[in-house]
Amino acid sequence: MVGRLAADSIERRSGVSLWRQIADKILHAIAIGDFVENTALPPEVVLAERYGVNRHTVRSAISALVQEGVLRAEQGRGTFVLSRKRLSYPIGARTRFSTGLQGQTTERHIVLLASSIEPASQRVAEGLGLARGAEVIRLETRGEADGRPVSRAAGWFEARRFAGIDAAMAETGSITASLARFGIDDYLRQSTVLSARHADAADLADLDLQPGAIVLVTVAINVTPDGQPIQFSESRFPAERVELRLSAL
Amino acid sequence: MVGRLAADSIERRSGVSLWRQIADKILHAIAIGDFVENTALPPEVVLAERYGVNRHTVRSAISALVQEGVLRAEQGRGTFVLSRKRLSYPIGARTRFSTGLQGQTTERHIVLLASSIEPASQRVAEGLGLARGAEVIRLETRGEADGRPVSRAAGWFEARRFAGIDAAMAETGSITASLARFGIDDYLRQSTVLSARHADAADLADLDLQPGAIVLVTVAINVTPDGQPIQFSESRFPAERVELRLSAL
DNA sequence: TATAGTTATCTATATCAATAGACAAATTTG
């Protein structure tokens, strides 16, 4: 018996335009190696036939991907796949931003975008083992590697215990280094919950994405080695640039 | 300083229609508890103003979600959120479909959709430690819980060692039970790589999704306790119905 | 029962998305 391999037709009047669907198909084809880096795509006419749409619709899709920096079109020659490997971000017991991307990138750092003190919401309070409404410090950060944004995170810390962590973070550019100032030499990831959704307007701006992009979302709790919760965080990763590699916890 | 909390505007001419974006927003709002199960949504006029679109556009979004079984509209009364909690699928060293969903569901099983023998592709061969082109058995399966599809997976096994595993799978409806027939009493997850993308036509059909839906994708390798690779798999989960909970590996 | 609040339906108009065809411009190949 033969399994159906990607019937791969497109959906009309779905709320997602055909050009967007085809752009996604091309991205997927690149991701699985059907279209190879630094080689030409099939001609527009062929793609139009393959996907069962008009050539102009294919052109709209290609145009969007050229904007996104995935393809380069050259009149008379063809349309070429630019190289853009996805970063593989490790998630495990000792998940650290910078060390996790060593070897894949030459440069990476965290930028502190904003910070504030606020009462803990239900889930933050639960995660940190605090009373609802207790004061917490929120740090909004963006992770960048080789000049490209690869993550956008919000982290919450108990305000009383970690007063001044915002300044430490701005100065050091590292969560690990900032926590060290409060006597935290090591911390472990207690839990990670993962989901995915379309990027909202904030994601688009923060992560330099195009409308319709997908973000991976992790909600995690970090604890000291003896199990004391110190950080609750929600991170967003652009799915087109990052994959998450789950390592031993 | 104050961090921007979800500017949450909508994107025009993005390839995703406004009604689809608003439908996604409503789903998200339900997911994070802004809209509560079994209570009414704000009136259409209010939603239209909040999202900055015409009332009719909001109605299109609501109409789609009614079709998807997320909402129920009652003339004169309001539009209500039906209950549909996301399943939390655990991923860890001993990831098992059925046991992982115990407690959250009353019934779950795996359906064998198709099977075939084929030469190993590059990545499958690498994952299983075989020569490229070596014969492998592919099992196409769907996981269902309480009558709803929650996963769609392809699993590859070395053909010589696991000849007949397709029949075993069809009979037992369990990977674990099928492997037991080949003397595999225990197996561990060696690696998991996670990504997300839009559902393609096959996903839409297999997982009973609407166009524009997002799927979480895991690529995993299972090994015997002494490290021998036995299964390479790629699974897809509907992000609107499933979240992945990473537990200790 | 009367009123306010809500969803449902209708008409009309403007813009975006998709198709269709023709031809121009650039590149490669014979």
Next chain:
DNA sequence: CAAATTTGTCTATTGATATAGATAACTATA
């Protein structure tokens, strides 16, 4: 150079998407 191939541009038409306004139908409540 000529022909073939491929991307780029233009015009035109159709259907889906979005806005706007008016009114009907239904529900709850004072």
